[in-house]
Amino acid sequence: MTIDPNLIAKIAAEVMARVQERQPETVSAGEGIFPTVDEAVAAARAAQKQLKKLSIEKREELIQAMRQAACDNAELLAEMGVSESGMGRVSDKVIKNRLAATKTPGTEDLKSEAWSGDRGLTLIEMGPYGVIGSITPTTNPSETVICNGIGMIAAGNAVVFSPHPTAKNTSLVTIKLLNKAIIQAGGPPNLLTAVAEPSLAATNAMMQHPDINMLVATGGPAVVKAVMSCGKKAIGAGAGNPPAVVDETADIEKAAKDIIDGCSFDNNLPCIAEKEVIVVGSVADKLMAYMQRYGAYLISGPDVDRLAKVILTEKAELAAAGCTEKPKKSYAVNKNYVGKDARYILSQIGIQVPDSIRAVICETPADHPFVVEELMMPVLPVVQVKDIDAAIELAVKVEHGNRHTAIMHSKNVDNLTKLAKAIETTIFVKNAPSYAGIGVGGEGFTTFTIAGPTGEGLTSPRSFTRQRRCVLVDALSIV
Numbered sequence: 001m002t003i004d005p006n007l008i009a010k011i012a013a014e015v016m017a018r019v020q021e022r023q024p025e026t027v028s029a030g031e032g033i034f035p036t037v038d039e040a041v042a043a044a045r046a047a048q049k050q051l052k053k054l055s056i057e058k059r060e061e062l063i064q065a066m067r068q069a070a071c072d073n074a075e076l077l078a079e080m081g082v083s084e085s086g087m088g089r090v091s092d093k094v095i096k097n098r099l100a101a102t103k104t105p106g107t108e109d110l111k112s113e114a115w116s117g118d119r120g121l122t123l124i125e126m127g128p129y130g131v132i133g134s135i136t137p138t139t140n141p142s143e144t145v146i147c148n149g150i151g152m153i154a155a156g157n158a159v160v161f162s163p164h165p166t167a168k169n170t171s172l173v174t175i176k177l178l179n180k181a182i183i184q185a186g187g188p189p190n191l192l193t194a195v196a197e198p199s200l201a202a203t204n205a206m207m208q209h210p211d212i213n214m215l216v217a218t219g220g221p222a223v224v225k226a227v228m229s230c231g232k233k234a235i236g237a238g239a240g241n242p243p244a245v246v247d248e249t250a251d252i253e254k255a256a257k258d259i260i261d262g263c264s265f266d267n268n269l270p271c272i273a274e275k276e277v278i279v280v281g282s283v284a285d286k287l288m289a290y291m292q293r294y295g296a297y298l299i300s301g302p303d304v305d306r307l308a309k310v311i312l313t314e315k316a317e318l319a320a321a322g323c324t325e326k327p328k329k330s331y332a333v334n335k336n337y338v339g340k341d342a343r344y345i346l347s348q349i350g351i352q353v354p355d356s357i358r359a360v361i362c363e364t365p366a367d368h369p370f371v372v373e374e375l376m377m378p379v380l381p382v383v384q385v386k387d388i389d390a391a392i393e394l395a396v397k398v399e400h401g402n403r404h405t406a407i408m409h410s411k412n413v414d415n416l417t418k419l420a421k422a423i424e425t426t427i428f429v430k431n432a433p434s435y436a437g438i439g440v441g442g443e444g445f446t447t448f449t450i451a452g453p454t455g456e457g458l459t460s461p462r463s464f465t466r467q468r469r470c471v472l473v474d475a476l477s478i479v
C-alpha cells in the first residue's frame with residue numbers, strides 16, 4: 001500500500017502545529033508553575049530566602065530585567081489576554097502592560113527614617129513580609145502580575161499568585177516570562193509561583209497556608225472580604241463605580257472627549273474607568289453632542305430597554321429573609337458583555353455602527369441599573385441634575401462608598417473641592433480622562449492594585465513591607 005506524500009505532509013504539519021501550540025504550556029525548572037499549592041508556596045519560600053541574601057543593588061537589576069521582559073512581551077501578553085478572556089482591546093492592553101512595566105516603582109520606593117540625638121541613633125527600615133499571596137483579576141491579568149511582581153519583589157518578597165481561572169494561560173505565561181528574566185539576570189528561580197490549574201479551591205488553600213505571610217486581593221467585593229477575614233495582614237483592592245461629574249463651568253468639548261477616551265479605554269475594564277456621567281442640566285445637550293463627535297453612539301427610548309435586556313440579567317430577591325413583601329427587582333451584569341466592543345454590543349440590538357464608535361451613551365434616570373451597577377463595558381449612562389449640589393449628592397450615592405475613583409470636569413475650584421471632600425475616593429481626577437489617575441497623561445507612578453477598602457491607596461513596594469525599628473544607644477550620632 002502506498003501512502004499519499006501530500007497526506008503525510010499534512011499530518012506532519014498538523015502535529016507540528018499542535019506541538020507549537022503546546023509550547024507555552026511547557027514549564028522549565030525555576031519558571032514558577034507547580035502542580036500543588038504546597039509546592040508553589042515551598043518554592044517561593046526558598047526563593048525568598050535567596051533573595052534576602054542579595055544586595056538591594058542586585059535586586060534592582062532583577063527588577064530592570066522584569067521590566068524589560070514585560071515590555072518585550074507587551075504585545076504577546078495583550079493578545080493572549082484578549083483572546084483568552086474575551087475582554088478588552090489589544091492596543092489598550094499593550095499600553096497597560098508597558099505602563100505596569102515602566103511606571104511601577106522599584107527599590108527606590110523603599111525609604112528609611114532616622115532619629116538621632118543625645119541617646120544615639122534610631123532607624124526605621126522597610127523590610128519584606130516574606131511570601132505574599134496575590135489574587136489577581138481577569139480584567140487585568142498580565143498587568144496585575146507585572147505590577148505586583150515588580151512591587152513585591154522590589155520590597156524583598158516572593159509571590160504566590162492565584163490568577164482568575166478565566167485568564168489562566170495569560171497569567172501563567174507572564175509569571176514564566178518574569179521568572180526567566182530574573183534567572184537570566186542572576187536571580188533565584190521561582191520568585192513568582194502559581195499552580196498550573198488555578199481554582200477557587202487552590203486560592204482558598206493558598207490563603208490558609210501557614211507559610212503565606214500576607215495576602216493581596218485585586219478584584220470584586222467577595223475576594224476582598226475573603227482576604228480580610230483570613231486572620232492575616234491583608235490588602236484589599238476592590239470594585240469601583242466611578243462617576244464623572246460635569247458642571248457648567250467645564251470646557252465641555254474637552255470634558256466630552258476626555259470622558260469618551262477614559263470610558264472606552266480597554267472597553268471600560270479598568271476599575272478606575274468612567275462608569276456613569278452626572279451633568280448639570282444646562283450643559284447636558286452640549287456635552288452629549290460633543291460625546292457623539294468623539295466616538296459615542298447615542299441610543300434612546302426602546303433601544304435603552306432592549307440593551308438592558310441584553311447586558312443585564314434580572315433577579316427577583318426578597319427585601320429581607322422571611323419577608324412577605326412583594327419581591328423587589330435587582331440586576332446583575334451579564335458577564336458575556338463585559339469588556340466587549342461598543343460595536344458588538346450595539347449589534348446585539350440590531351444597530352450596526354462602524355469601528356470608530358467606541359462607546360454607547362444614553363440618558364437615564366439616576367436609579368437606572370446602568371448607573372447603579374459596575375457594568376465594565378463601554379455603555380455609559382448620562383444623568384442630568386439641576387445643579388452642582390445635586391450632582392455631588394448623586395455621585396456620592398452611586399459610588400456606593402467604595403471610595404475608589406471619581407472624575408470631575410470643572411473650572412470652579414470650590415465645586416472641585418466640594419466633590420473631593422464629599423466623596424472621599426482614593427483617586428480624584430480633575431479635567432482629564434480617568435487613566436490620568438494611574439499615570440497615563442498624569443503625574444505620578446502607576447499601580448494596578450488600588451487599595452481603597454484597606455487604605456493603602458495606590459500600592460507600591462512600600463505597601464508590601466513591614467516597618468522595623470533598630471536602636472543604637474549612645475553612639476553613631478555624630479553632632
Ligand code: NAD
Pocket residue numbers: 135136137138139140162163164165199200203204218219220221222223226237238239240270271374448449450451452
Ligand atoms: P473577581 O472578584 O471575580 O475575581 C478576582 C479574583 O478573585 C480572581 O482571581 C478570582 O478567582 C478570585 N475570587 C473571586 N471570588 C473569590 C472568593 N470568594 N474567594 C477567593 N477568591 C475569589 O473579579 P474580576 O471579574 O476578575 O475583576 C473585576 C473586578 O475587580 C471589578 O469589580 C473591578 O472593579 C475590580 N478591580 C479592582 C482593582 C483595584 O485596584 N481596586 C483592579 C482591578 C479590578
